[in-house]
Amino acid sequence: MSTHVVIIAGGAGTRFWPAGRRARPKQLLPVASQKTLLADTVDRCAGLAPPEQTYVVTNEVQREATVKECSTLPEGNILAEPHMRNTAAAIGLAAIEVVRRDPDAVMVVLPADHVIRPRERFVSIFSAAAERAAATDVLLTVGIEPTGPATGYGYIEAGDVAAEVAGHRAHTVKSFKEKPDAATAAGFLKAGGYFWNAGTFVWKASAILSAFEEHLPGHHAILQKIDAAGGGSPDPDLYATFENVPIDIGVMERAQNVEVIPADFEWDDAGSWLALSRLNEKDAQGNVVRGDHLGLDTHNCIVVSGEDHLIATIGLDDFVIVHTKDATLICPKGRAEEVRDMVARLKEHGRQDLT
Amino acid sequence: MSTHVVIIAGGAGTRFWPAGRRARPKQLLPVASQKTLLADTVDRCAGLAPPEQTYVVTNEVQREATVKECSTLPEGNILAEPHMRNTAAAIGLAAIEVVRRDPDAVMVVLPADHVIRPRERFVSIFSAAAERAAATDVLLTVGIEPTGPATGYGYIEAGDVAAEVAGHRAHTVKSFKEKPDAATAAGFLKAGGYFWNAGTFVWKASAILSAFEEHLPGHHAILQKIDAAGGGSPDPDLYATFENVPIDIGVMERAQNVEVIPADFEWDDAGSWLALSRLNEKDAQGNVVRGDHLGLDTHNCIVVSGEDHLIATIGLDDFVIVHTKDATLICPKGRAEEVRDMVARLKEHGRQDLT
Numbered sequence: 029m030s031t032h033v034v035i036i037a038g039g040a041g042t043r044f045w046p047a048g049r050r051a052r053p054k055q056l057l058p059v060a061s062q063k064t065l066l067a068d069t070v071d072r073c074a075g076l077a078p079p080e081q082t083y084v085v086t087n088e089v090q091r092e093a094t095v096k097e098c099s100t101l102p103e104g105n106i107l108a109e110p111h112m113r114n115t116a117a118a119i120g121l122a123a124i125e126v127v128r129r130d131p132d133a134v135m136v137v138l139p140a141d142h143v144i145r146p147r148e149r150f151v152s153i154f155s156a157a158a159e160r161a162a163a164t165d166v167l168l169t170v171g172i173e174p175t176g177p178a179t180g181y182g183y184i185e186a187g188d189v190a191a192e193v194a195g196h197r198a199h200t201v202k203s204f205k206e207k208p209d210a211a212t213a214a215g216f217l218k219a220g221g222y223f224w225n226a227g228t229f230v231w232k233a234s235a236i237l238s239a240f241e242e243h244l245p246g247h248h249a250i251l252q253k254i255d256a257a258g259g260g261s262p263d264p265d266l267y268a269t270f271e272n273v274p275i276d277i278g279v280m281e282r283a284q285n286v287e288v289i290p291a292d293f294e295w296d297d298a299g300s301w302l303a304l305s306r307l308n309e310k311d312a313q314g315n316v317v318r319g320d321h322l323g324l325d326t327h328n329c330i331v332v333s334g335e336d337h338l339i340a341t342i343g344l345d346d347f348v349i350v351h352t353k354d355a356t357l358i359c360p361k362g363r364a365e366e367v368r369d370m371v372a373r374l375k376e377h378g379r380q381d382l383t
Numbered sequence: 384m385s386t387h388v389v390i391i392a393g394g395a396g397t398r399f400w401p402a403g404r405r406a407r408p409k410q411l412l413p414v415a416s417q418k419t420l421l422a423d424t425v426d427r428c429a430g431l432a433p434p435e436q437t438y439v440v441t442n443e444v445q446r447e448a449t450v451k452e453c454s455t456l457p458e459g460n461i462l463a464e465p466h467m468r469n470t471a472a473a474i475g476l477a478a479i480e481v482v483r484r485d486p487d488a489v490m491v492v493l494p495a496d497h498v499i500r501p502r503e504r505f506v507s508i509f510s511a512a513a514e515r516a517a518a519t520d521v522l523l524t525v526g527i528e529p530t531g532p533a534t535g536y537g538y539i540e541a542g543d544v545a546a547e548v549a550g551h552r553a554h555t556v557k558s559f560k561e562k563p564d565a566a567t568a569a570g571f572l573k574a575g576g577y578f579w580n581a582g583t584f585v586w587k588a589s590a591i592l593s594a595f596e597e598h599l600p601g602h603h604a605i606l607q608k609i610d611a612a613g614g615g616s617p618d619p620d621l622y623a624t625f626e627n628v629p630i631d632i633g634v635m636e637r638a639q640n641v642e643v644i645p646a647d648f649e650w651d652d653a654g655s656w657l658a659l660s661r662l663n664e665k666d667a668q669g670n671v672v673r674g675d676h677l678g679l680d681t682h683n684c685i686v687v688s689g690e691d692h693l694i695a696t697i698g699l700d701d702f703v704i705v706h707t708k709d710a711t712l713i714c715p716k717g718r719a720e721e722v723r724d725m726v727a728r729l730k731e732h733g734r735q736d737l738t
Contacts, residue, residue, distance in 0.1 A: 046693075046695065322725065322728060322729065322732070324721060324725060324728065333711075336709065337708075337709055337710065337711065338401075338709065338710040338734075338737060339713070340400075340401065340711065340712045340713070340725050340729075341712075341713045341714065342714035342715075342718045342721045342722070342724075342725060343714055343717075343718040343721070344713060344714070344715075347713075349713060351711060353692075354691065354692055354693065355693040355694075355695055356688075356692065356693070356694050356695065356706060356711060357695045357696075357697075358696050358697075358699060358702075358704060358713055359696065359697035359698055359699070360698050360699075362698075363698040366679060366697045366698070367697070369697075370677065370679060370695050370697060373677060373679065374695075377677070379693075382693060
């Protein structure tokens with residue numbers, strides 16, 4: 029069995045504005061450590077595959093920064109979409125590249141901007157999934173054991189145990205559930221057997237291409253053309269014809285040969301600035317600080333600043349403050365989600381230069 | 384009668400940090416309008432004296448910026464102290480310069496960093512004071528009619544009316560009172576006849592020099608030496624020997640020939656960032672904004688930023704946010720006084736470059 033890792037790095041930066049920008053999305057920011065989320069993800073995957081079998085799918089705008097951030101990977105393993113066409117297209121593009129190199133490869137697909145700890149548990153679970161995938165043609169997903177009735181994630185309803193591999197259980201999948209309301213989420217948690225859909229997949233590259241042929245034939249036809257043109261950088265006009273559809277809806281919810289392996293590792297989708305407080309050590313005042321900060325009576329804040337700029341705060345509790353060269357954000361932690369609205373407002377005002 | 388105006392521009396910038404710095408004190412900041420407080424003061428005084436009879440006393444550090452800000456005044460009228468030695472020395476330095484030019488001059492002394500409106504009322508009251516000073520050797524102060532039981536100012540207890548001049552009354556002064564506690568301030572307000580000490584004086588230049596001779600003979604001796612050396616830029620070593628004493632304590636509280644003219648104009652000592660809210664028009668959300676700001680659900684804030692930097696706020700009420708090139712301050716309005724503590728802390732931390 030030969031495992032290839034595909035890291036999907038197509039995110040936007042809107043919820044991490046003003047540090048996050050179109051050219052510097054979430055995965056290119058240091059959120060969970062002093063390294064970027066992408067670099068953390070590449071590090072984490074070293075336990076699954078060697079650098080020459082580790083790929084990153086990004087887009088043309090972010091390509092240069094992505095190559096720089098993945099200095100341990102061969103530059104040819106950074107695949108750049110000419111247009112962003114959602115996860116089905118990105119995964120298909122990677123799959124044809126992987127199959128070209130190794131027709132029997134098992135492919136692990138991971139978002140670049142999630143945090144998974146500890147690394148040993150991550151490697152253990154994904155190795156088991158890879159072992160299961162190598163032995164079958166099933167499409168596996170790794171589902172996160174819920175730690176609460178979250179309404180921000182989709183859920184996977186597990187069925188019977190299909191196999192036990194290296195101490196982990198692969199279940200059949202009864203259904204995929206959209207983001208639930210609070211009562212439904214509470215019901216899932218009470219019933220058990222529901223797992224968060226984290227967008228992580230394990231399958232043979234040939235198996236996912238067969239699934240494209242069956243469930244997304246339009247995608248499959250385009251992928252065939254890209255493959256026939258020799259792989260590598262796809263033609264932008266051709267790429268633009270991909271339907272904009274996520275892999276979950278386009279393939280996973282339609283396929284019958286889907287399994288889920290529950291995972292009990294720490295998982296965080298780093299969905300907003302609040303992730304910095306969850307994922308980093310706090311100082312004695314409960315603050316998480318990146319850069320230069322002097323606080324008087326300042327507690328439980330997130331303060332991010334460049335080295336040459338002091339953020340001075342007096343009497344602040346539970347605030348997010350992010351300084352960049354051309355913009356500074358200040359908001360209470362409870363309103364960090366509204367950073368997206370700020371970015372939308374900036375666009376309305378014709379200030380794309382700041383987004 | 385020939386009136387000369389002396390503007391005392393020796394303030395610090397600590398309560399307006401980070402915009403206020405050692406080299407850019409409060410009077411060099413735009414607080415009450417788009418102009419600096421000093422420029423506003425120079426404009427206001429044009430109704431009392433012509434430019435060649437208007438002086439600014441500053442110090443060597445702030446000299447260049449002060450000259451630039453007072454482009455309507457002759458550069459020789461900007462007097463720079465080689466050391467800061469409080470108001471008695473600064474006023475003495477100006478007095479010998481004024482007497483050299485006009486032995487009979489009446490001298491109006493004003494802080495550079497206060498706001499007085501409307502200008503017509505200012506001119507009316509100070510012209511009356513100048514008329515009274517020209518006719519006598521009394522030392523006049525203009526006292527502000529209290530609008531509340533403020534504890535942040537000294538008070539002047541007025542006695543009988545000594546004279547009526549051009550519709551204004553000059554009272555004898557019974558006593559000067561230090562900043563009172565709340566109960567005492569309330570008592571002053573109830574009793575009536577107490578006025579805020581705003582550090583504004585009117586006297587013949589020769590009369591204040593006589594008062595120096597009587598009450599601050601040490602100052603008088605140094606001033607004689609400066610005069611003998613030809614005036615202008617005083618010798619730094621000589622200047623350093625001035626006792627550090629304010630004119631109120633050194634002269635006004637000791638002299639018997641003191642009078643106060645009550646003033647009913649709008650007066651604001653612009654003591655902290657909150658002055659921006661008091662003195663400037665607010666937008667529809669109650670914010671006072673200088674520079675680039677985009678607020679979502681942001682009300683009653685003071686936002687100051689450079690033109691090339693956006694301050695983006697979500698869900699803030701009653702905050703002060705001040706961005707400069709190397710530092711940003713964020714604090715609730717209610718804690719704006721603590722900006723001084725922040726500056727002190729920076730000095731403790733060896734970060735004088737930011738003060």
